[in-house]
Amino acid sequence: MPAPENRSGIQRIGVLTGGGDAPGLNAVIRAVVKAAVNCRCEVIGLEDSFDGLIEPNRWRRLTPKDVTGILRIGGTILGTTNRGNPFAYPVGATGGTRDYAARCVEMYRELKLDALVVIGGDGTLSIAHEFHKRGIPLVGVPKTIDNDIVETTNTFGFDTAVSFATEAIDRLHTTAEAHHRIMVVEVMGRYAGWIALYSGIAGGADVILIPEIPYDVEKVADGIRHRDGLGARFSIVVVAEGAKPVGGTVTIAKAARADAAERLGGIGAVVAAQLETLTGKESRSVLLGHLQRGGAPTSFDRILATRFGARAVELLLEGTFGHMVAFHPPDIVSVPLEKIVGRTRNVPPHFDVVRAARAMGISLGD
Numbered sequence: 001m002p003a004p005e006n007r008s009g010i011q012r013i014g015v016l017t018g019g020g021d022a023p024g025l026n027a028v029i030r031a032v033v034k035a036a037v038n039c040r041c042e043v044i045g046l047e048d049s050f051d052g053l054i055e056p057n058r059w060r061r062l063t064p065k066d067v068t069g070i071l072r073i074g075g076t077i078l079g080t081t082n083r084g085n086p087f088a089y090p091v092g093a094t095g096g097t098r099d100y101a102a103r104c105v106e107m108y109r110e111l112k113l114d115a116l117v118v119i120g121g122d123g124t125l126s127i128a129h130e131f132h133k134r135g136i137p138l139v140g141v142p143k144t145i146d147n148d149i150v151e152t153t154n155t156f157g158f159d160t161a162v163s164f165a166t167e168a169i170d171r172l173h174t175t176a177e178a179h180h181r182i183m184v185v186e187v188m189g190r191y192a193g194w195i196a197l198y199s200g201i202a203g204g205a206d207v208i209l210i211p212e213i214p215y216d217v218e219k220v221a222d223g224i225r226h227r228d229g230l231g232a233r234f235s236i237v238v239v240a241e242g243a244k245p246v247g248g249t250v251t252i253a254k255a256a257r258a259d260a261a262e263r264l265g266g267i268g269a270v271v272a273a274q275l276e277t278l279t280g281k282e283s284r285s286v287l288l289g290h291l292q293r294g295g296a297p298t299s300f301d302r303i304l305a306t307r308f309g310a311r312a313v314e315l316l317l318e319g320t321f322g323h324m325v326a327f328h329p330p331d332i333v334s335v336p337l338e339k340i341v342g343r344t345r346n347v348p349p350h351f352d353v354v355r356a357a358r359a360m361g362i363s364l365g366d
Contacts, residue, residue, distance in 0.1 A: 004039060008319040010114040010137070012042045015062070017076040018049035018084065018124030022145050022157025023297035024305035025076035025119060030067040031309025032117050037064055039317060044111060048079040049120070050086045050127065053104040059111060071306075072296050074160075080120075085127055105134060115316045117309075119143050121155075122344065125324060129337040132322040139312045140324035140337055145292055148192035150343045151335040152326035156305040161188065161292040162198045168288055169203025169236060180233040182224060182275050182283040186268025188292050191242040191250075193347045195292070197357065200238035207235065207363045209271070211242035211250070212347045213354075215365025217271065221278035223363040228281075237275070239268050246366075265289075307332045 015032050017025050033043045045062045046052025052059050070077060083090060086104045088097040108116070116138035118128040125140045132138055142149040145161035165187050176183040185205075189195040193210025200208035206227060209215045224235045241264040244250050253265030265287070272285035297305065304327060311325045311332045323334040347354065357364065 004314050004317050006039055006041070006317045008115075008137075008317055010041060010316050012044065012112055012114050013117060013313070013316060014044045014046050014059075014108070014111065014113040014115070015078070015117040016046040016049055016052055016119065017078050017080045017143070018118065018120035018127070019080060019082045019143065020121065020145075021075050021080055021293055022143050022155075023074045023160040023293070023295060024156035024301040025080070025143060026067075026070040026073050027297060027302050027305035028119050028141055028143070028156070028309040029062070029077060030070050031306045032313055033062045033067045034064055035310045035313040039313065041313075044113060045078045049081045049084045049124065050104060051081060051084050052078075053107040054084075054086060054089065054100050071302055074293075074295050074297060082123065085123070087127065087130060101130070101134065104131065105136065108136060115139070115321070117141060117312045117316070121146075122149055122340070125149070125337060126341045129322070129341050132337060137316065137321040139315045139321065139334075140340075141308045141312050142324055142326065145195065146189045146192050147194040148190065148345045149340065150345045151324070151339055153329055154304060154327045156297065156301040156308065157293075158194065159300040159304075160295065160298045161195050162202065163298050164292055164295065165195060165199035165238075165288055166202040168286070168291075169199060169205060169238065172236060172286065173204065176234040176236060179282065182235045182237060182272065182279065182281050184237040184239060184268045184272040184275070184283060184285040186239050186241055186265070186285065186287045188288070189240045189242060190264060191344065191346070193240040193243070196238050196240035196243070197347055197353060200362065201353065201357055201360070203236070203238070205236045205238040205362060207237040207365065208357060209237070209239040209243040209365045210347055211240055211244065212349055213364050213366050214244055214246040214248070216246050217274045217278065217365070220271075220363060220365050221275055224275065224279050224281070228279075237271060239271055241265055241267060243267055
């Protein structure tokens with residue numbers, strides 16, 4: 001198959017990864033490099049997100065040899081950070097910030113780049129949109145295990161996170177049943193419940209608590225007591241880190257700062273303690289945490305990431321800038337970044353997967 005026609009005249013492409021890591025980042029980098037080189041373009045890897053455009057000598061050329069073997073590896077060979085917003089960059093220990101956007105544009109020109117591929121979540125893509133408005137040709141690639149980016153059915157990393165969480169839930173079934181306990185599993189997802197919903201159903205959970213449906217812990221306890229009455233002497237509760245009780249707020253592990261958003265966490269332990277008090281059953285909580293981000297990407301995420309990377313290069317070569325690649329099954333399409341910024345993809349309360357959970361008798365705490 002012949003290489004796509006280079007109608008934009010782009011010869012030198014920069015690529016960076018921003019925000020939290022997700023399995024499949026290396027697969028995107030690999031696809032960008034291979035697709036670009038196949039079209040006689042050079043690829044420059046920028047290290048640690050936009051830091052590669054702020055600090056000198058934080059870049060390197062990437063050839064097909066440099067990306068050989070990285071398809072199956074988690075993390076990112078370029079490094080990443082979720083505290084590197086050039087428009088509000090943290091300055092030392094003062095707690096203040098500084099705008100380095102102009103410096104990024106200057107460095108972009110010094111490196112003689114013609115365009116960027118920006119791989120990241122909602123924060124990184126918002127930064128990309130601002131740089132596009134300043135005249136930098138670029139394409140965004142959506143990345144997050146949380147699956148909360150709008151205009152795309154899936155982000156890579158999500159399937160891997162769900163697969164790991166499901167395996168963990170499977171393992172907890174045996175110990176929960178042996179000790180007749182309630183096991184509460186806290187999963188990531190920020191303010192969206194995609195990981196909790198999908199892993200909870202796949203893992204056979206009895207209760208799933210997600211941010212989109214505030215829960216009543218008394219109703220959760222009633223459901224567990226009902227299971228006891230039926231002879232099921234253990235229960236599995238999956239709770240998203242952003243879940244909150246009716247009339248309550250999220251549980252925060254670390255407050256927001258000028259250079260970092262609030263960090264959610266701890267709701268699993270809270271729910272476990274409440275359920276032990278209400279039911280009299282011994283309860284334990286398990287925090288999966290960053291284990292969900294690690295490890296090799298699943299085959300689905302490897303393929304999706306590869307398709308995203310290849311399509312990003314195609315968009316640059318055809319001159320379609322300021323867009324994000326997106327998965328609209330079965331196709332990979334492009335969506336203007338302006339439609340992404342400031343929005344979050346949450347689980348619709350009447351989503352068919354939610355209805356399927358209810359049909360299975362799974363309590364959603366409401």
